[in-house]
Amino acid sequence: MGETMYTIRYVSKEKTESYRCYDGEDVLTAARRNFVPIPVGCRGGGCGMCKLRVVDGDYEMDICSKAALTEGERKQNYTLACKTYPRTDLIIVPGLLLTEGGI
Known part of the structure; x- marks a missing residue:
């Protein structure tokens, strides 16, 4: 992993949390x-449990199942935390949360 770090702001119904993610580290590993x-x-x-939506920022997404993340969802900036690598904060x-009408 590189020395560059990105700030990830995770906004849920309960609270907003910020954490750091190394360059080359996926969002899920950094969150854990x-x-x-x-x-x-x-x-x-493959399962889609860690599905999230990127509201702001640039990222790269690794290969994942189309059953877990459809093309339509990908176009709306949905991604899987386990396959998402930040390029910016x-x-x-x-x-x-989005499908429940939360935010």
Whole structure:
């Protein structure tokens, strides 16, 4: 992992939390390291448990299942935390929160 770090702001119904993510580290691994409660399942991009939406910032997404993340969702900046690598600071919200009409 590189020395560059990005700030990730995770906005949920309960609270907003900020944490740091190393360059080359996925958003889920950084969240777990910082005790931020992003749901986790397979960690391989197949289950969709860690689905979230990037509200602001640039990122790269690794390969993941189209069953877990449809093309339509990808176009709306949904991604899987386990397959998301920040390129700038990010603001993210849980995918489930959006479907429940939360934010």
